[in-house]
Amino acid sequence: MRAMAIEGFGEPDQLRPMALPRPRPDPGEILIRVVSAGVNRVDCLIRSGALRAHLPAKFPLVLGWDLAGVVEEFGAGAGRFRKGDRVWACARKPVAQWGSYAEYACVAEGSVAAMPARLLFEEAAAVPLPALAALQCLAADPGLGPGRSVLIHAAGGGVGHFAVQLAKQRGAQVFGSGSSASQSFILGLGADVGIDYQKEDFREALRRHRPDGADLVIDLVGGETLARSYEIVKRGGLLISLAEEPDPAAAASRGLDARSRFVEPAGEQLDEIARLFDRNLLKAHVQKIYPLAKAADAHRLLEEGHVKGRLVLNL
Numbered sequence: 001m002r003a004m005a006i007e008g009f010g011e012p013d014q015l016r017p018m019a020l021p022r023p024r025p026d027p028g029e030i031l032i033r034v035v036s037a038g039v040n041r042v043d044c045l046i047r048s049g050a051l052r053a054h055l056p057a058k059f060p061l062v063l064g065w066d067l068a069g070v071v072e073e074f075g076a077g078a079g080r081f082r083k084g085d086r087v088w089a090c091a092r093k094p095v096a097q098w099g100s101y102a103e104y105a106c107v108a109e110g111s112v113a114a115m116p117a118r119l120l121f122e123e124a125a126a127v128p129l130p131a132l133a134a135l136q137c138l139a140a141d142p143g144l145g146p147g148r149s150v151l152i153h154a155a156g157g158g159v160g161h162f163a164v165q166l167a168k169q170r171g172a173q174v175f176g177s178g179s180s181a182s183q184s185f186i187l188g189l190g191a192d193v194g195i196d197y198q199k200e201d202f203r204e205a206l207r208r209h210r211p212d213g214a215d216l217v218i219d220l221v222g223g224e225t226l227a228r229s230y231e232i233v234k235r236g237g238l239l240i241s242l243a244e245e246p247d248p249a250a251a252a253s254r255g256l257d258a259r260s261r262f263v264e265p266a267g268e269q270l271d272e273i274a275r276l277f278d279r280n281l282l283k284a285h286v287q288k289i290y291p292l293a294k295a296a297d298a299h300r301l302l303e304e305g306h307v308k309g310r311l312v313l314n315l
Contacts (some may be wrong), residue, residue, distance in 0.1 A: 002315070003084040003102035004295040005060040009049030012303075015101075018060060022104050025075035029106045032087060036125035037100035038066025038134055039290075039311040040158060046096050047299065057096040062311075063295075064100030065092045067107075068115055078109040082124050086115040088274075090265040100125075101295055103315055106130035113270035116277035119284075126284045126310035127162075131273050133161035133263040134218075137240045140168065140259065141216045146171040150231065153201070154220040155191060156182035157241060158310050163218055164189040165282055175214065177202045185285075185308050192291045197225075203232045208235075230254050243306040284307030 002020045006014040023029045037176045043063045045051045071085040081087060084282045087114040091100050098105060115124045116240035137159075138144060150167045154160045155176030167174045183194040192253040195205040202225075205215060213234035222243030230250045233239045239246060239258040251258035275283035290298045298311045 001103040002080070002292065003062050004292055004313075005062045006047055007059050009047065009052065012047070012299040014047060015063070015296040015299065017293055020062070020102065023098055023106045025073055025078065025106045027076040029075040030076055030078050030081060030109050030112055031073035031104055031106050032067060032070055032085075032089065032112070033072045033077075034067045034069040034100055034103060034105055034315055035121040036068045036315065037064045037313045038125045038127070038129065039064070039295070039313060040066060040129050041300060041302060042129070043099075044303055046298050052204075053211075056094070059097075061097050062099045062102045063096075064102075064105075065090055066125055066129045067091055067100035067105055068121040069105075072104065075106075080109055081112065081114075086121075087112050088115045088124045088128050088270060089113070089267070090132055092129075092263065092265050095251070101154055101292065101313060102255040108265070110267050113267045113274060116274040118278055118280075122289055122312050122314060123284050123286060125312050126158075126286050127273065127277075128270060129263055130158035130310065131162045131282075131284075132266060132269055133159045134166050134265050135165060135244060135263070135269055135273065136260055136263065137218050137242070137291040138166055140240055140261070141238050144170050144172050144216055148215040149173040149175065149178065150216040150218065151195075151206055151214040151229075152191075152218045152220070153177045153195075153202075153225055153229070155186045155189070156308050157220060158307075159220050160218075160280070161185075161189055161285055164191050169276075169281060172215075173209075175209070177208055179306050181306060181307060193289065203228055205234045209303035214236060216222065216240070230258070232254070252314055254266070286312050287313075289314055
């Protein structure tokens with residue numbers, strides 16, 4: 001099968017076309033013919049070796065956790081779907097090796113769901129990982145709703161643009177932090193207030209509206225952004241970072257809960273997300289679609305930053 005894979009960690013140029021054996025599904029797995037694959041920041045981190053201490057990997061390594069495609073074969077015990085069904089999945093596995101930048105991918109049946117009927121494959125591939133991450137972050141604060149607030153950093157990015165929409169559906173007041181160029185996009189997603197971090201300190205901007213701080217802050221940036229975010233979480237509130245591990249001492253000193261989060265594949269949550277798409281309550285923004293052979297170009301653009309929504313590979 002055709003695939004884009006790496007033989008060692010490094011820069012985007014490590015991604016090369018390879019002819020690899022077609023995988024066979026293990027018990028409980030489904031073999032999916034991949035039509036489109038989403039490109040996520042975690043793909044770049046795996047490729048560079050930044051996650052080698054946290055996520056085992058084997059070579060050759062086919063990157064990619066997001067996919068939309070068609071069911072081809074079944075492993076023993078897998079029977080929820082039929083051959084030819086249009087499906088999507090977050091294909092994360094305990095060991096990174098056989099991902100979605102390939103013509104075929106084997107995925108645990110519990111991580112697979114039927115695609116929304118109204119989406120094209122290119123749109124569907126942009127959804128699973130970031131939408132699941134957004135949903136799971138928001139679910140960590142079950143009380144989020146009318147009268148409460150959330151600040152989302154990198155609100156125009158892959159996870160962020162879903163988090164804004166999902167938080168608004170809960171009735172929360174949504175603050176979206178992003179670059180100057182992303183402000184109209186963030187507001188168009190439904191954010192109540194857009195915060196341009198290139199023009200003002202996001203802490204001061206938030207305090208104008210919420211002097212006591214936000215009930216929930218979702219950090220998708222890390223570094224200095226995370227370090228400054230402890231100051232604008234309401235006492236008793238929650239800070240979640242998908243970018244790095246928060247500092248327990250910094251959180252405790254301000255009387256707040258701080259956690260890291262890594263997305264978990266979940267077919268039943270993808271079913272929930274699919275229903276939102278089919279009711280036109282959720283939208284995916286795809287900034288650019290690349291052919292599979294141009295995967296390295298997609299990685300370069302993503303690492304430059306300021307991508308609005310998602311990047312997708314077409315097979």
